[in-house]
Amino acid sequence: MPEETVYADLKFQDSHKKEETQKSDKCGRKVSSAASHSQHKTVMILTLLCLLLFIGVVILGVYTTLESEMIKSNQLQSIKEELQRNVSLQLMENLNNSKKIKKLSAMLQNIATQLCQELYNKNPEHKCKPCPKGSQWYKNSCYSEANGYKTWQESVKFCSSQNASLLKVKNKDELEFIKSKKLQDYWLALSPRKDHVYYEALSEKMFLSEWFEGSKYDLNRMMYCRYIDRVYVYSADCTIKKKIMCEKTASKVQVESVLNGLPDGSL
Known part of the structure; x- marks a missing residue:
């Protein structure tokens, strides 16, 4: 147990x-x-x-x-x-x-032109003159008289060969200048016409009222061309021979030519 x-x-x-x-x-x-x-x-x-x-x-x-x-x-x-x-x-x-340079250049150009004009008045063949030798300078134009007589169309071609045109009036100043020249029997740069006009007073308006195309006319037919006689403009058969005066734009007066042409001590 x-x-x-x-x-x-x-x-x-x-x-x-x-x-x-x-x-x-x-x-x-x-x-x-x-x-x-x-x-x-x-x-x-x-x-x-x-x-x-x-x-x-x-x-x-x-x-x-x-x-x-x-x-x-x-x-x-x-x-x-x-x-x-x-x-x-x-x-x-x-x-x-x-802009200032352009303005000064324009002023200098104007002064040179005025001086050259005074020198030209004393000596028409002064070297500062902006026109060909033997021509006359007025404002912005050069006027050259050709020798002999030619028909209107021959006159146009002759002036064109000189890079010029027949005599024309562009403004009132030029009108008074041409009147003062008392030119006789010089062809004008006015277009031929079929109608005959006996005479009319010379004015710049007659040059502005029509388009002159001197080299494009067939003058075999009877056409009338105009010429200047003192202060009047007459019409004549374009085949008649008359005097020639060519007109071209004057070149710019060269400042150097003016300065070189001034007498010593004038500046």
Whole structure:
């Protein structure tokens, strides 16, 4: 009987130890599993924080780069605008200088022309004269008288060969000048007509009222051309021969020719 009791107690104790051991294993496993889960969460959080930090650094770098590029772009734009302003100012200054030079050149040309006119009045063949030798200078025109007599059409061709035209009146000043010459029997640069006009007073209007085409007329038929006799204009058969006076535009007076032609000490 006592032996059975002892055996039962030992079995109970062994059984109790096994249970304690199993409980201890289970708790250890649970504690270990919880610790592993906590570490995993910590790693995840740290990884996320690192990723966020990396993204922040990248964004900051991009923003800094963009800001730097914007500053450079603004600086370049400012430089460009400044250059454009400088170029505009330079162009305006050049334009103003050009206008001043043109104005001064025109003034100098007028002074040279006036001086040359005075020299010409004293010496009709002065070298400053802007007309061919032997011709007469008045205002902006040169008048050259040809030798001999020619028909109206021959006269037109002759003047054309001299880069000139037959005598004509362009304004009132020229009208008074031609009247003062008291020319007789000189062909005029007026178109041939089929009707005969006995005479009419010389005026600049008769030259403005028609288009002169001297080289395009067939004068084999009876046509009337006009000529000057003092202050009147008459008609005559275009095949009749009369005097010739050609007119051409005067060249510009050369300033150097005026200065070289002035007496010493006159300036």
